[in-house]
Amino acid sequence: MECINKKANLEICNCTYPCGKKGICCECIRYHRSLKELPACYFPNDAEKTFDRSIAYFLELYQNNRI
Ligand code: SF4
Structure with a gap:
């Protein structure tokens, strides 16, 4: 089934x-979520490019006011 929102x-x-x-x-x-991670859109563009999608990395960025 094609996602109507994909575009x-x-x-x-x-x-x-x-x-x-x-x-x-x-x-x-x-x-x-199955990997206990977050998708790319939770991360700023430069952080996204590391491909580290871990919750720990998200929290580190959050604590450093990057998010
Ligand atoms: S690599 Fe990108 S598009 Fe693919 S599942 Fe992860 S965040 Fe989504």
């Missing part, structure tokens, strides 16, 4: 990792 989602997606889930946010968050 609009892709316009605001900041993920730079080549991935088939891009623009299909429900699959994206399900995948990262």
